[in-house]
Amino acid sequence: MDNQQLIAQVLSGDARAERAFYDDNVDKVYRLAYRLSGDSALAQEFTQETFVRAFARLAQYRGDAALATWICSICVTTTLNGLRSTKTRHKREAGYDEALTFAIPTRESEPDLKERMRHAIDALPEGYRTVFLMHDVEGFTHEEIGISLGIETGSSKARLFRARRKLRVALAEFEGEWA
């Protein structure tokens, strides 16, 4: 069954088609929500909200983008809005200046690379972090990211390159040792 048939069946109220639609997309949506939120409960909440919205708006899907991309765009919006409203981001975000401080090597107790990477990614501006995680970590293309975030493909590339630049600066100490 192709997507158009599936959508038609979902819109006609076919419960099995609804579940199939959900099963086809839930893993990707959940992964993305988890990557952006870093919290299992929040990821579940945002995934649920994404599908509630997707079912409500499915009749408006015109096929301009792949169905999975369309759902991911709802997921990104839902997750980013949700994170802002729960203020979770503020708890984790250390600020870029602080990340630079983290990056200054202290030979006595050098934090683990993963931990520094976490701080550096947390410290990225939201737009950069979202694009970096979607592209470099989750494997979305710039076209898919552009559709999901409502930005041009070129803007997605620019944000990715700036994100990488900031990460390279924040992790400069590690680059020589681990590259």
Add this chain to the structure above:
Amino acid sequence: MTDEINPDEAPLPTAQATAAAAYNAPSGEVPRDAMWAAIQARRSSASAEGVHLELPNPTPRVTVTHTTRGALPTLSRWVTLATVSSVIALGALLISTRNGSPSVTVDAPIVAAAKADSTASAVAWQQASTEHFGFAETMLATLSAPGPAESDAQLSAWSRDLLQSTRLLMDSPAGRDPKRRALLLDLELVLVQLVQSGPTMQLDDRTVMDELLSQSALLLTRIRTTVPAGMPASRN
């Protein structure tokens, strides 16, 4: 644009890429069934409640003295909200008609009337969204260059009002213009940030604030491009 590769375009070194892959890595299985049950419960609950319209609380109004499209009086904003609400109510009515018992034989005149209603609903949505984008444009322009008449608290209240009507428009089944829907989504993102910044419109992180202003400026340009001033509302 050149095809030259600069260092920033290169992927991160393997060790760093591996560390990045560990960032917020989902662990364990996706709780599919639990989430599905919750989704079904929410959908059932929503359809049982029908369309719930939440009008904003009375909030301080902004007297705009230097806008690009002219000042928009408070009454007009309420008229727009009322229009938006009507569009959504009409859309919901059409949806409920469409979802009615399939065994009912529908007469041709009724189908024709439903189509006419659907068209009227789409036109009304278009008109409401045009007015809404007008307000949004004014607010975003004011945000970037606030005058003496606008306090932070007033701008914050204004953002909250706009966010509510943005969501009403987004939830309306009558809205089928993909460009405007995309614009509404982006507008929602910016407005949420403004509302979250609180009545003092303060954000702790200067980078975030800069990005927000940058987003607002880009959005302003897109609104002006998508919904040019003076564009007939019933164009589509």
